[in-house]
Amino acid sequence: MSVPSLDQPDQSDQSESAIVARLRAAGCVFAEEEAEMIMSAARNPAELEEMVERRVVGLPLEHVVGYAEFCGLRIAVDAEVFVPRRRTEALVQEAVALAPARAVVVDLCCGSGALGVALADRLDEVELYASDVDAAAVRCARRNVTAAGGEVFEGDLFDPLPAGLKGRVDVLLSNVPYVPTVEIELLPAEAREYEARVALDGGVDGLEVLRRVVAGAAEWLAPDGILLFETSERQADEAVAAVAATGLRARIATDDELDATVIIASLS
Structure with a gap:
């Protein structure tokens, strides 16, 4: 049985701390906030894993969760669409x-x-x-x-x-x-x-x-x-x-x- 290395968090663990660790390892500066957004947006464990993986490989957070916060509003943002800054x-x-x-x-x-x-x-x-x-x-x-x-x-x-x-x-x-x-x-x-x-x-x-x-x-x-x-x-x-x-x-x-x-x- 394989054992997760200390450098690679167990990807089967969908706890907030594990997701934060994966995001931080991928270079996400605001890993805690991003983990919270992703976990709130995911509708089931399979979608949560998919969303975390998409963020880890570099997709914009807004494309992952499907929205951007702008002027206090939640704006829908689809894949490839410009993310409002x-x-x-x-x-x-x-x-x-x-x-x-x-x-x-x-x-x-x-x-x-x-x-x-x-x-x-x-x-x-x-x-x-x-x-x-x-x-x-x-x-x-x-x-x-x-x-x-x-x-x-x-x-x-x-x-x-x-x-x-x-x-x-x-x-x-x-x-x-x-x-x-x-x-x-x-x-x-x-x-x-x-x-x-x-x-x-x-x-x-x-x-x-x-x-x-x-x-x-x-x-x-x-x-x-x-x-x-x-x-x-x-x-x-x-x-x-x-x-x-x-x-x-x-x-x-x-x-x-x-x-x-x-x-x-x-x-x-």
Whole structure:
């Protein structure tokens, strides 16, 4: 009969301490918290073992348990769909502070739909729309956005949105991919191996998708509407220049606690 080594916890043991040991051995920094989430999400011992093994081999925790915590909400996140980052909560906070009552909100490059759903949760009487070019993201977003009373469309940026939204959008959220193509391979394995590349790749300088968004934003924004998107600190000045080149005005908002940089643009 084989005896588990001291270096390898017995995988038949599904106690919390054993699962924590396996996660810690795999390099999970917050092994205790992750073990608790996995054990809460698993419906039976077989599923628990499968989920622990998936995490041990490197899948993002959110893909393992099927959800992400974002702005105090539980957002469904399917396999390969971009996992909403905590720093992006700063974008939602800025939008909440600026959104009018009964806002028309559009979430472009929506991924799971986390931004639009979080904003709708904090405002009253939101008219919510979202779009993404990735079919898997759209399927996932529909689970979240539909429950929040919104609609999700599949297609490239503005293309699939109802034409009747032109000139009516009060808040345009667009968490565009902004990682330069050559830097994709430098990302943590959880991102580069398990999230859709289209959700990460911002082109040669990381701003190619952004330029397309700002080029089309003016005809969709209401007269007092705002466009908000996230970028890196080092790209902020170039992002502002890209906005200015389309005739929009832009400013930079930062959140040191979340390590976030948000660009806020408007028609005037």
